[in-house]
Amino acid sequence: MPVETVQEKVVYDRPRSLAEVPNHYCPGCGHGIIHKLIAQCIDELGIQESTILVAPVGCSVLAYNYLLVDGCEAAHGRAPAVATGIKRVHPDRTVIAYQGDGDLLAIGTAETIHAANRGEKITVIFVNNAIYGMTGGQMAPTSLQAQKTKTSPYGRNPADVGYPIRACELLNTLQAPVFIERCSVTSVKTILKTKRAIMKGLRNQVEGKGYSFIEILSMCPTGWGLEPRESTAWVDSEMTAVFPLGNLRDR
Amino acid sequence: MGVILMKGNEAIGEAAIIAGCRHYFGYPITPQNELPAYMAARLPKVGGTFLQAESEVAAINMVFGAAAAGARAMTSSSSPGVSLKMEGVSYLAGAELPAVVVNMMRGGPGLGNIAGAQGDYFQAVKGGGHGDYHSIVLAPSTVQELADLTVKAFDLADQYRIVVILLGDGFTGQMSEPVTLPQPTGKTFDKSAWSLSGAKGRDPHLIASMRLNPTNALELLNGRLQEKYGQIEKSETMWESVRVEDAEYLLVGFGLSARICKSAVSALRKSGVKAGLVRPITLWPFPTAEIAAAAAGRKKVLVVEMNAGQMVQDVRLAVGGAAPVDFLGTLGGATPQVDSIMERITGHAG
Numbered sequence: 001m002p003v004e005t006v007q008e009k010v011v012y013d014r015p016r017s018l019a020e021v022p023n024h025y026c027p028g029c030g031h032g033i034i035h036k037l038i039a040q041c042i043d044e045l046g047i048q049e050s051t052i053l054v055a056p057v058g059c060s061v062l063a064y065n066y067l068l069v070d071g072c073e074a075a076h077g078r079a080p081a082v083a084t085g086i087k088r089v090h091p092d093r094t095v096i097a098y099q100g101d102g103d104l105l106a107i108g109t110a111e112t113i114h115a116a117n118r119g120e121k122i123t124v125i126f127v128n129n130a131i132y133g134m135t136g137g138q139m140a141p142t143s144l145q146a147q148k149t150k151t152s153p154y155g156r157n158p159a160d161v162g163y164p165i166r167a168c169e170l171l172n173t174l175q176a177p178v179f180i181e182r183c184s185v186t187s188v189k190t191i192l193k194t195k196r197a198i199m200k201g202l203r204n205q206v207e208g209k210g211y212s213f214i215e216i217l218s219m220c221p222t223g224w225g226l227e228p229r230e231s232t233a234w235v236d237s238e239m240t241a242v243f244p245l246g247n248l249r250d251r
Numbered sequence: 252m253g254v255i256l257m258k259g260n261e262a263i264g265e266a267a268i269i270a271g272c273r274h275y276f277g278y279p280i281t282p283q284n285e286l287p288a289y290m291a292a293r294l295p296k297v298g299g300t301f302l303q304a305e306s307e308v309a310a311i312n313m314v315f316g317a318a319a320a321g322a323r324a325m326t327s328s329s330s331p332g333v334s335l336k337m338e339g340v341s342y343l344a345g346a347e348l349p350a351v352v353v354n355m356m357r358g359g360p361g362l363g364n365i366a367g368a369q370g371d372y373f374q375a376v377k378g379g380g381h382g383d384y385h386s387i388v389l390a391p392s393t394v395q396e397l398a399d400l401t402v403k404a405f406d407l408a409d410q411y412r413i414v415v416i417l418l419g420d421g422f423t424g425q426m427s428e429p430v431t432l433p434q435p436t437g438k439t440f441d442k443s444a445w446s447l448s449g450a451k452g453r454d455p456h457l458i459a460s461m462r463l464n465p466t467n468a469l470e471l472l473n474g475r476l477q478e479k480y481g482q483i484e485k486s487e488t489m490w491e492s493v494r495v496e497d498a499e500y501l502l503v504g505f506g507l508s509a510r511i512c513k514s515a516v517s518a519l520r521k522s523g524v525k526a527g528l529v530r531p532i533t534l535w536p537f538p539t540a541e542i543a544a545a546a547a548g549r550k551k552v553l554v555v556e557m558n559a560g561q562m563v564q565d566v567r568l569a570v571g572g573a574a575p576v577d578f579l580g581t582l583g584g585a586t587p588q589v590d591s592i593m594e595r596i597t598g599h600a601g
Contacts, residue, residue, distance in 0.1 A: 054316075073460060083316060085276065114305035
């Protein structure tokens, strides 16, 4: 009998830059997806050995446990400043600041705006899930109007605490940034689009172009009190209505 | 180069460059503005980076990043700005990163004024930021010493992976004096085993102060820090003694106060009063044993500071009742006068 030879072709594999460790994130959380996308992009660009990650304070402070690159903690909100210091010492390395909404838009607003305004040649990955996850679900600067959280138990009241801040639109008023895009991770389609944005943001740095900002609308089922499936639907319907997806700048 | 006339703040800048510092991050505040201005002009000429940060908070965190990346980095400020930096100093301590932080103290609390003062002794020596940590604190008293101790600060920071605070004051920073610029020490420190440069041909490095696993990880980190601090206390305490051997009266002061005390010692000796001085050069580690030895059996120990009485607490702990300890302080940017020191010692105006 003739032996049939089977042609094997790997169509999907675990990214080399992603550690094989149990995931500590909650079921339905978007951080795991985003970590993997970053790892894939690092692999595809061949920059694992030249990338330095700055992890924020928040759920994703442990990002360095998953991404197999040199890593650094930053105090709450200070990731762009820490990334600035690293990049100024190693201008030929790829420096990523990974930040949540409280980190980037509340306690670290000044650092966010000024790193962007200087055109620091870094890539900022902004994970916006409209809540403080790690501390147990408090109101974030991006919490939606009427959104109930631990510290807005009757719903976010704009008359009292203002409206959600739109980071991409805010940074789009500045001259220096080269890339600003808002994406999400609610479906295969949006995830692939997000990967393309991260690739672009990192490639900009490899090419020495300038400051890139990628906002990713993400799910926090635990903080929101929703099932994972309801959470992706909430991003698609409620969050994207306030934070429209799309590219704002690509130079 | 010989002797040149330099402002204190500028001498710090040139000494930092001599020490190999190529990354400076700061935010304007009086009375230390000559230092960032000097660095802004000089660093680009030697291939370095000067960056005016958006805040003191950002500046110290840029230092954190540059230090994590293996560079000799510094920031400078004055009292209100240094308060803002304390968050970063605690994180630097927890992550065991080397950095030099200059505080040219001014009057406080709050916005205070822009005259020189010494009211930040507690902040620098007793912590300032949160958690159990120490910074090495150096107290220069002349422009020459500002330069010399700046060079030393970078070596100490790298040797122990610790924050070194150069605790000067606005007067010393803004006075001009002849200086012989220090030479590079030639000491080198290999940071390749821990600094961030990209994980090429090695496992990734991590710079972090958070310790969660195993459950005693933070205890272990703190234990190691305390061991390091113990080693520094043993090896790095610096002080100057002036005519202590036969002294009946002992003055203790640091920085600018100590200079004035030195003049008071001369004046007292001239009038027949046997006075001496111990000047701590490191405020942490504090020369406890040296002060205890110098103070024992004297008629009086007088601590002179430009504050309401901060270092005097450490002097009292050191002396431990072996001699009466008195305190003379000036507040709000005033400087101690030789006459008032003499009067306090002799009981009548000199």
